[in-house]
Amino acid sequence: MQPGRVSSLLALLFVTFAVLYFMQRSRKKLPSIRRISGLDAIEEAIGRATEMDRPVFYTTGMADITGSYAANIFAGLELLGYTTRLVARNDADIIVGISQPNVYPLAVRVVEEGYLQANRPEAFNQDSVRFLSPTQFAYASACLGIIQREKAAATLMLGHFMAEAILLAEASAQVGSITIAGMTSMAQLPFLVAACDYMIIGDELLAAGAYLARDPVKLGSIAGQDWAKLLAVALILIGSLMVTIGDKSLFTLLNK
Amino acid sequence: MRRELPMAVACIVGLLMLAEYFFSPVTLKTWGSEIQNWSVIIAAFALGLAAVGLIRVHARRVIEKRPESYNSVLLLAAMVITAVSGIAARQGPVFKFIFERMMTPLGAAFYAMVAYHLFSAAYRTFRARSGEAAALLVAGVIVMLGRAPIGEAIWSQFPVIADWIMKWPNLAGSRGVLVGAAVGTVGVGIRVILGIDRSYLGGE
Numbered sequence: 512m513q514p515g516r517v518s519s520l521l522a523l524l525f526v527t528f529a530v531l532y533f534m535q536r537s538r539k540k541l542p543s544i545r546r547i548s549g550l551d552a553i554e555e556a557i558g559r560a561t562e563m564d565r566p567v568f569y570t571t572g573m574a575d576i577t578g579s580y581a582a583n584i585f586a587g588l589e590l591l592g593y594t595t596r597l598v599a600r601n602d603a604d605i606i607v608g609i610s611q612p613n614v615y616p617l618a619v620r621v622v623e624e625g626y627l628q629a630n631r632p633e634a635f636n637q638d639s640v641r642f643l644s645p646t647q648f649a650y651a652s653a654c655l656g657i658i659q660r661e662k663a664a665a666t667l668m669l670g671h672f673m674a675e676a677i678l679l680a681e682a683s684a685q686v687g688s689i690t691i692a693g694m695t696s697m698a699q700l701p702f703l704v705a706a707c708d709y710m711i712i713g714d715e716l717l718a719a720g721a722y723l724a725r726d727p728v729k730l731g732s733i734a735g736q737d738w739a740k741l742l743a744v745a746l747i748l749i750g751s752l753m754v755t756i757g758d759k760s761l762f763t764l765l766n767k
Numbered sequence: 768m769r770r771e772l773p774m775a776v777a778c779i780v781g782l783l784m785l786a787e788y789f790f791s792p793v794t795l796k797t798w799g800s801e802i803q804n805w806s807v808i809i810a811a812f813a814l815g816l817a818a819v820g821l822i823r824v825h826a827r828r829v830i831e832k833r834p835e836s837y838n839s840v841l842l843l844a845a846m847v848i849t850a851v852s853g854i855a856a857r858q859g860p861v862f863k864f865i866f867e868r869m870m871t872p873l874g875a876a877f878y879a880m881v882a883y884h885l886f887s888a889a890y891r892t893f894r895a896r897s898g899e900a901a902a903l904l905v906a907g908v909i910v911m912l913g914r915a916p917i918g919e920a921i922w923s924q925f926p927v928i929a930d931w932i933m934k935w936p937n938l939a940g941s942r943g944v945l946v947g948a949a950v951g952t953v954g955v956g957i958r959v960i961l962g963i964d965r966s967y968l969g970g971e
Contacts (some may be wrong), residue, residue, distance in 0.1 A: 513791050520789050527955050528855030571855075576967070577806055582955040589966035612817035613810055617967050619820075624968075646870070648877035660835070674881050681884040684891065692777050695948035697941045704903075706888035715943040716800035720966060728963055736954040743946050 517767045525742060530735035537731030544730060548720055549691055549711035553590070556665035557597040563718045566604035568663035569594055570654060570679070571618070572694070573647060573671030575611040580719055581669040583695055584614055587670035588621050589694075589720035594667060595625025599634055606657055607640040610650045614640045651675035655682045668692040668707075669716065672699050680706035693719070774962040781960040822846070906932055 512520075533542070560567045571587035574580035591607065598605045607622060609615045619640045626635040636646045643653035654675070657679030659668060659682055666683035668676065668690070676699040677691070683690045684706065693711030705709050711719065714736070750761045780802060787799030801885035825839035852861035912918030913929020958964035 513789055516789050523785075523953065527951065527957055530954060530957050577810070582952040585955055585959060585964065585966050589964070592966060609817075613812040615817040615820060616813060620968065621966065632807045637820075638827065640820075641824055646874070648874040649870075651877060656838075674853070674878060676882055677884045677888060678877070681887055695944075695951070697944060700944075702885060702888065705885075705892045714947040714954075717948070717951030717955050720964065729958070732954055733956055734961065736950050739950045740947060740955070743950065 515766065518765045520543040521760040522739075522742075526570075526736065526739040529738040530549055530732045533738070534728050534731035537727040537734065538636045541725075541727050542734040544718070544722055544732045544733060547711065547715050547719070547722055549693060549715065550722055552689070552691055553594060553667065553723075554597060557601055557603060557665070558596065559584060559689055560598075560664035561603040562599040563664045565664035566606050567594065567598055567610065567667065568606050568654070568658055568661070568683070569667045569669070570608040571610070571751040572668065572672040573610050573645075573650065573670035573675070576613050576617070580696065583671040584611075586693075586716045586719055587616055588614075590667070590669045590723070591618060591619045592625050593720075593723050595622045596629045599626045599629030599631040602634075605639055606661060606663070608643050608650075608654050608657060609640065610643055611645055612642065615640070647675055651678050654679050655690060658682045658688065659686055662686050663688045666690045667718075668694075668703075669711070670676050670694065671696060673701075674699070689702045751753060770968050773968060774965065777967075778960050778962060781956070785960075818846075827845065 555569060569591055571584055571591070576584050595605060597603075605622070605653075608616055609618050619637060622640050623632075623637075624633050626632050641653075641657075646652045654680060657663070659680070663683060663686065664690045666679065668679055669692070671694055672679070678696075678704060678755050679694065680690050689709075690707040691709040692707040693712070693716040694700070694703070695713050695716060700710075700712065704712075715722075718733045718736075723734050745763070746761070750765070751763050753759070775925045783795070784802065787795045822843065825843050828839040829843070847866055849862070852859060852865065853881055855861065886943055889907070893900075893904045893907060895904050909925065911927045912921065913925040913927075914933075918925035918929070955964060958968075
């Protein structure tokens with residue numbers, strides 16, 4: 512066993528068992544999930560794009576599927592599939608801007624599959640998924656150019672973004688586009704909250720697939736995650752009280 | 768098989784990398800390191816595929832003489848020149864010029880635009896339409912004044928209040944979001960390894 516990772520392994524096992532337990536339980540009773548306005552707004556945004564006869568611009572941001580924000584990209588790809596199905600059913604257009612080469616073939620596959628599932632395979636255009644650049648501001652300038660030249664009616668930024676986030680959000684505001692952004696990182700969150708019409712914060716993005724699909728198994732996994740969060744809150748409260756009275760035993764235990 | 772094989776690979780590799788993180792046998796370390804080397808090679812092939820996609824999109828724009836296709840000509844020319852100069856001599860004068868005298872200043876110029884876009888967003892958005900919006904507006908103004916020298920010149924307590932806002936309510940909220948995101952990330956990983964989340968394959 513690697514030193515300093517015992518508590519991490521125990522936490523991972525707890526989360527895994529909670530997820531598996533609630534996934535089984537959810538087959539009998541569907542867990543309820545609160546409304547996430549940002550996710551509900553995606554359908555509204557696609558409708559708006561259809562009425563205005565302007566495309567939807569979708570991007571997953573700067574992260575790669577091999578990095579620490581890979582979960583954001585997976586969530587972004589899941590939402591890309593959902594968005595594509597809506598776009599296909601509404602006969603709208605979508606332009607997908609991808610920053611990372613590893614994500615590009617996945618995005619092409621997801622968009623193609625989205626059109627297939629909407630029974631509109633003939634409408635799929637591989638050029639609608641565009642590899643832009645892995646360099647931050649080259650990617651940003653490409654996104655700005657697409658949004659402003661194509662006059663996107665809806666801009667969906669769902670993944671992981673850095674300093675270019677505010678540039679994309681403002682560019683879409685300048686062309687009158689409805690902007691929906693989602694990410695888990697805190698760094699750009701305040702800027703996007705200020706600049707975007709709808710914001711999906713933290714694990715709302717990671718729960719998006721389950722929320723939109725209403726799949727019992729996926730919703731069960733969200734319920735399991737909530738129990739893990741409760742465990743984290745309990746440990747924080749107990750640990751804070753113990754450290755306040757001068758007892759560091761929980762702190763020492765969690766560092767093992 | 769088209770879906771089952773990638774899911775099986777994701778499951779096996781995911782479990783292997785988890786085991787490599789937690790346990791120390793040399794065999795696991797060797798396999799883990801080998802898989803990371805493979806991912807670099809796969810990334811290189813993915814880059815080639817993405818470059819082909821990029822060339823196809825822009826070449827089609829040029830051939831079909833679409834509006835503003837001169838941008839696509841410029842992009843393709845820049846791509847070829849950079850690639851050839853980099854392959855021929857990465858430390859050569861042409862590649863160094865492109866990187867140091869073109870790419871880096873352009874990136875810095877874009878970074879400088881962030882501040883102006885932020886002012887524009889703040890001007891558009893900071894309206895006290897509701898209780899939460901009013902709280903955001905007041906806290907934002909106090910923190911801005913607290914961080915700028917003029918704030919301290921106006922009232923010496925602005926920096927103190929700004930520090931308190933950043934240290935207590937802001938940090939508490941940030942940590943709450945981080946805990947949720949961390950648990951959510953683990954949940955996504957579990958779903959991908961177990962094959963429940965198949966978003967990367969397309970489909971629901």
